[in-house]
Amino acid sequence: MEDGVDHLAFERNKAQFDVEDMKIIWAGSRQDFELSDRISRLVASDPAFRKDDRTRLIGRLFKNTLRKAAYAWKRINELRLNEQEAYKLRSFVDQPAFTDLHWGMFVPAIQGQGTDEQQQKWLPLAYGMQIIGCYAQTELGHGSNVQGLETTATFDPKTDEFVIHSPTLTSSKWWPGGLGKISTHAVAYARLIIGGEDHGVHGFIVQLRSLDDHLPLPGITIGDIGMKFGNAAYNTMDNGVLRFDHVRIPRNQMLMRVSQVTREGRYVSSNVPRQLVYGTMVNVRQKIVADASVALSRAVCIATRYSAVRRQFGSHNGGLETQVIDYKTQQARLFPLLASAYAFRFVGGWLKWLYMDVTERLQANDFSTLPEAHACTAGLKSLTTTATADGIEECRKLCGGHGYLCSSGLPELFAVYVPACTYEGDNVVLLLQVARHLMKTVSQLGSGNKPVGTTAYMARVEQLMQYHSDVEKAEDWLKPNVVLEAFEARASRMSVACAQNLSKFANPEEGFQELAADLVDAAVAHCQLIVVSKFIEKLQQDIPGKGVKKQLEVLCSIYALFLLHKHLGDFLSTGCINPKQGSLASEQLRNLYSQVRPNAIALVDAFNYTDHYLGSILGRYDGNVYPKMNEEAWKDPLNDSVVPDGFKEYIQPMLKQQLRNARL
Amino acid sequence: MEDGVDHLAFERNKAQFDVEDMKIIWAGSRQDFELSDRISRLVASDPAFRKDDRTRLIGRLFKNTLRKAAYAWKRINELRLNEQEAYKLRSFVDQPAFTDLHWGMFVPAIQGQGTDEQQQKWLPLAYGMQIIGCYAQTELGHGSNVQGLETTATFDPKTDEFVIHSPTLTSSKWWPGGLGKISTHAVAYARLIIGGEDHGVHGFIVQLRSLDDHLPLPGITIGDIGMKFGNAAYNTMDNGVLRFDHVRIPRNQMLMRVSQVTREGRYVSSNVPRQLVYGTMVNVRQKIVADASVALSRAVCIATRYSAVRRQFGSHNGGLETQVIDYKTQQARLFPLLASAYAFRFVGGWLKWLYMDVTERLQANDFSTLPEAHACTAGLKSLTTTATADGIEECRKLCGGHGYLCSSGLPELFAVYVPACTYEGDNVVLLLQVARHLMKTVSQLGSGNKPVGTTAYMARVEQLMQYHSDVEKAEDWLKPNVVLEAFEARASRMSVACAQNLSKFANPEEGFQELAADLVDAAVAHCQLIVVSKFIEKLQQDIPGKGVKKQLEVLCSIYALFLLHKHLGDFLSTGCINPKQGSLASEQLRNLYSQVRPNAIALVDAFNYTDHYLGSILGRYDGNVYPKMNEEAWKDPLNDSVVPDGFKEYIQPMLKQQLRNARL
Incomplete structure (x- = not known):
């Protein structure tokens, strides 16, 4: 808070949980929290890492990247940061650079695919950036x-x-x-x-x-x-x-x-074993899922804070207008994204565990879980990056006109994030890989091959094909098992339906091509189930802190019921739920939005982002938006002169009607 | 075709309709076609209007706008272009400029709100750009x-x-x-x-x-x-x-x-009458709808052509790989957008008529149709701009990694288009206005006030509440009346359901706030019905040209059934159709994609865009993508020197491990 006034204090006081405890949950552990907190402050407080001038560094942007990269490397060495700390520092610098590929792809490729000799020769040179x-x-x-x-x-x-x-x-x-x-x-x-x-x-x-x-x-x-x-x-x-x-x-x-x-x-x-390659892909993609929760939570943090600052309509007798965060339409767009940020955070944490599990098994020559783990990470990479890219743009729109200014931080966040939908596997191509795995799983159900990991629910396919939700009132949708079963039934029925339709084709590959769009839908249903189930699993753990667990339960329900509402066609057409139950879910969703409302600001405070990292005037921690937007505008290079370059050549002759003989 | 080779000729030869006739349909009339064609070529052929260097005009971008605006005004005067031609020329220059507001807002404001005296004083000065x-x-x-x-x-x-x-x-x-x-x-x-x-x-x-x-x-x-x-x-x-x-x-x-x-x-x-203000809003918004079809069709044109050029996977024995346009997943994303571009074109044409009709009535002191026309244009502005912004980004993703390069034209098209979702009425706020109008219409159904215009179907509400689709086979979904009735039943039931839920609130305004998200959904359903019904009406007219009408019928069905698939939850939960009928619609949709496939290139050729206007290497008319992308890359300022600026200061000390004492 530069100026010492917290314009959002009245919002923070509304919170019904301990935000410091939630910060630990979001970070993953106290250790993770302290690491991020320390390194992010280190970067934020060093003027060499300023980035608010980034969009104005016209023509000098690339050189500035080189400077930052060299300076970051210098600081990493001076402070003797370990690998984990150095990684955090680079990520808080928050600017794509050649070092991302050096550390993120070049070094791992040699580690993974090089012989011991090759590693001994090349890695020290790379580690030292020689x-x-x-x-x-x-x-x-x-x-x-x-x-x-x-x-x-x-x-x-x-x-x-x-x-x-x-x-x-x-x-x-x-x-x-x-x-x-x-x-x-x-x-x-x-x-x-x-x-x-x-x-x-x-x-x-x-x-x-x-x-x-x-x-x-x-x-x-x-x-x-x-x-x-x-x-x-x-x-x-x-x-x-x-x-x-x-x-x-x-x-x-x-x-x-x-x-x-x-x-x-x-x-x-x-x-x-060649399967090692898949192990590497699992690793790269689990990092992408973790990054998705970071990118989405940044956008959500900006949009949530600004929605509490911005007031529009609803003034009576000259009083304050309504905060836009109080409009149900704003809540119905924003809060599912807030819930998604948390959901992706937890599924990302679980994927990290999965990668370690796979690695241990590979070392013991156990390849049994690899295909499932590979499909699962491919699917989650696709699901989370698509939702994050769309979610950032939605957050930008939720900030109205001002979201279109670079000083909002959102245009940059979107432009820098969207390639994640394409690199490391196009998101649609990945979903087709998931679908292939699902079809294989369905086809082997009769045999001795029991489905494992995230496809384990398929073993109960006969029961799930008989399932009809027993929801009778809106509150029933708050029960984790009720939600989980509905998602399991929907996913398994969509997979089974695809398998049945595929079996009508003489040539299975031709069938797969023809039904590709349906197969993608089935894969999405399966991946959404994974995210929902991992969120629910997280809540079965011990979660300390005043009111923290309660908030996460609310967010988990919002995430699941929002998906149910969005994909209502799936749930109804597979007969998992009936229209009445669908409308009870919407009713419950509205109720949940009201519950999350007083906690919204504290829930984004829990991400623990510095203003430097957020890089957004609309998302400032202190909510002091308008004066700072105004200050920022005047820094634009076009404001360096009162009469702009080009006025004499082009505009004056126009006004004076002397264009006829002008050379343009 | 700069180099004289048409790399897409084999695609153009597949077309089953006369593309020259379709160009007339797209343009609206032969006269409209000739106007656009003539002016677009005039702009495209004049090097003063080049724009392929736009993203590289770092620091000189604004001055370049002033030059173009002055030059355009000079040419408009030299060629004695009339108002319509001048408007076209400015739009083909394709670069937002101060002149947009001068001609599009300042002049109309004086025309609409100024007295005769004020108009006589100010308009000549404005018309002459003094x-x-x-x-x-x-x-x-x-x-x-x-x-x-x-x-x-x-x-x-x-x-x-x-x-x-x-x-x-x-x-x-x-x-x-x-x-x-x-x-x-x-x-x-x-x-x-x-x-x-x-x-x-x-x-x-x-x-x-x-x-x-x-x-x-x-x-x-x-x-x-x-x-x-x-x-x-x-x-x-x-x-x-x-x-x-x-x-x-x-x-x-x-x-x-x-x-x-x-x-x-x-x-x-x-x-x-004060209602005149609403007449002006109807006019501004009908122009925005027309612009939506232009922006979306540009993106679709780029993505379609590149999808026919790009090949990936599916090579057997070293032969050519499969064109990505032949993948069903690509078709299921691309062809609904192609259909939407045509749908928005026709609803835009109809809105132009509506504005003329409203204007004539206002002059005769007949305000009876104004509220409905106002709601209708507000809703269509919201619907078409949201779909267009999302559609452009989807087209960018459909071009894979290369869509992320500025030389694809798509990043610019997206960034320049998205404000349309916010300006002239935030899209969600506008849908709430539509919903208010719908609730009023429902509440007056019992009275003598018969619903007019696009809400006329509400008069049959009792019949529509009883409706159950009688679709029995996939082909039934090709019948315009079958589609129309399903959309009418869905829209009216969603409105009626909202009205019933509203009536449970003691304070209607509080109810409206609480149920806002449902009301938005009902408004969307109503607006989609309008677009579908205007497309169907268009097809009831005489449409000349070999195979042209047939193509439009296919596109109309794709548009409607795509919406039905996307909003299946609405159609099922309101009981308008059953799951079996929903799945027949999907089956028919796949069939329609196959029908549109051979005509896809010719259908985007019919937009008649010059390569200058498209501004996209991926979307080049001649399909000569890769050599031109390569040429373009080398023009980047970073390639002006082999060793980049900053290497000596920042990278060399890093490689030589001499950073310790470097000043960064």
Whole structure:
């Protein structure tokens, strides 16, 4: 609170729970809370990390990213931050940069796919940032279909080298972050060709630029791919294009943990299981789910605080107008997003556990849970990123006209977030993978293969096909089991219906293509069930703090009943509930909105975001919105002069009707 | 086709209808077609109007707008374009500018609210652009609630002047386009105060800047409000902030067509009906609906063409991969948007007729249809702008990763379009107005007041309450009457249900607030019915051209059945259809997607957009996407140097581990 006045104190006093305890719940543990709290304050208090000028850093935005990245690395070293702290610091700097790919993709690729020797050689260089790496997978012509990549790595037995080459325009590497201007090295993916035989796509460590003068090495063409969505957003990142013209690398720069090429040019597989790759995907995607809850909660925090500040209509006798957060239409749009932020937080926490569980099992050569874990993370990545992208834009609209100003923080948040719907698996392609897993699960129900993990409910399919909700009054919808069973019945019936329709096709693959839209719906139903069930599981744990559990119960019910309302067609057409029960759910939902209302501000305070991290005038902790918006406006470069550049050439001749002879 | 090769010719050859005839249907008439075609080519072929560099015009964007606006005005005069042609030219320049507000709001405000004398004085100056005007209504603290504006205009009988004043920070005018740096005059809205009595909000013509040196006049503080969403988008426009410090204007600069202030300070109403204001709103909003179809069709055109160019997966034996437009999931997302673009086009055409009808009636002192027309345009503005904003973003996602590049044109299209959901009436606030009208209509059903216009179906409410769809097979859903009745029954039952629930509240206003979310749903159902019914009416007309009518029938069915699928919960819970009939609708929808598939490219060609207007590499007419994307990428300023600015200061010390002593 810069000026010491808390314009939202009257809202905070309404809260019926202990916000400090809720902060711990949101963070995951006291330790997590303290880590985030400490590092976020460290970043927020250092003027070198200011970001309120970001959208005005016209032409200097990229250079500013380089400065911040270098400064962050300097501070990480000076403060001797550990890996976890360094990760937090980079995330609170809150600006996409080449370092994201270095730490998030390049290093893990070598850790996961490199042999022990390769790791010993390359990781110390990467850990010290003596080299900077990127992850060069997607090409101009291929994104989702990784197996269709065109870049080739041809083994030359004479020199014991691979020749990396881009045979077509569409084989140009396209999009890799950090590639365009900064990376010195890449893990590049290419088709391995030995003696004319194509062994599919493999990863190779390729040096791109000289470590002396930073110029591209011979045979390498690199550039930036140009402006992206948003004023700053990913324009702080040098997403790049890369072409190889017969670039030679030593044989030992193919990542050889899973498959090797021998000196003689023999292709051999190691005894390391290929499934490890899926383990890595589970890890990357669980992080994306965790990030979804962060992004959505930021937007919700901004929209909630501003909705309490903004007043419109409803004044009687010259008194204060109504806070827009008190309108039911505002609540019906905002509170489900608040509930979703919490729901994604908890399912993200659970996914972290799942990844550890999978990793332990892999190490013990137990692959039994891997397909289910893989489908589950793919589905949750899709579900949470789609809902978050849509939710941020909805929050922007909930802020009315002022949400359209960059100073609201919401345009940037949206533009920087939406690629999550596309990268690491297009969200629709991922749902089709989930659907494939579901169809397989259904088809094996009769056999001895019992469904595991998040598909375990399918074992009760016969019972669920008979299910009819016994809800009689609105309060019945507050019972966790009542909600859970309705979601289980809906999901299983949609899957079974798809399986039955598929069986009518002579060619199953043709059927899968034809019914793809229905299969996507079934996958969504399954994924929503997972989120609801993990929220309910969370509430079965011991949750300390005055009133905290009660608030989470309210939010859990809102999340579930909001989905039920939104997908009412599914629940009714599968006969899980009847129209009367649907309308009781809506009635209960309205009631829940009233319950969450006095706690709304405290529930977003519990995210514990600094004003620096939020980066929004509308979302300021102290609610002092209008004076600060006004201050901010005057900083715009257009206000540097009273009469704008161009007035003399273009506007004056217009007003004076002297355009005829003007050169324009 | 710059290079003379049409990479989409094989798609165009598939079309089963005459695209030239469809262009006429889309345009509205041959005359409309020729006007658009001629002016769009004029703009596209003149390098002064190039816009492919727009997102790179960092720091020079606003000046470039001034140049384009001056040049456009010069050309309009040189070519002696009439009003309609000039309007078209400005819209094809395709860049928000101060001229939009001058022609779109300032001039119409004087035309609509000025006396004959005032019009004679001010309009010639405005028509000649000897003055440039803006529309200063919204304030920092008030948008939707116009009656809550705080700016005051106090009559001073001594000097026969009004004193315009901003009494608080929140009374600062905020957002008006063209205000920030360019406008010389404004129509400003302020509370009229005479002798201490508040007569509510009125419009005043106020000079803002000197016509000599363009400096703000005494007592006037003006600035730009800063960066907005998107790389260029509305950042080409000087949305402004304005404060008045006791600024004096002559009494005859209050717009006095409806109410006057006499020399003695008496407030008198003229015999001009106040309802005229609603007529103006009908006009502004019908234009917004027309613009929605343009914006959505641009996005759909880009996504459709690129979906035919892009191939991913499905290659067998090294052959071509599958065009993504052939995937059912792509079709199920894209084709409803294609159908929506056509649906909005036709409902927009009908609204134009409605406005003329209302105007004629007003002139004959017939106000009977005005409330219904007002509700109808409010609802359609809300429905079409929401669907268009969401649809543009969906089209961007349908283009995968490449949709995120500015060169796709889609980020800009989204950022420049979304304010339409907020300006001229927040979309949720407007739906509540529709709901109010519907509740009034229901409450009067028993009385002699027969519902008119788009609410006429309510007269059959008793019959509609008994309705059960008699659909037995998928093809039944192709019958226009079957669809229409289902939509009428759904809409009327949702309205009646709301009315019944409202009647349970002792205080009707409290009930309206409490049930607002349900009322919004009922309003949406009513508005969707309007769009469906106007599409069906269009098809009852004579439609020339080989295969044209057939295509429109397919699109009409897709639009209706897509809505039915999306809102299945409404149709099932109101008992209008049963689950089996819902699933037959989905089956029919899949069938319709297959029918539209071979015609998809020709259906977007029929929009007749130049590549200049589309501004998208993915949407190029000739489909030559990849080489052009590559060319465009290299034009990015970051590619001007091989080693980027900042490398020496920030990256080299990092790589050389010399950061410790670096100044960052």
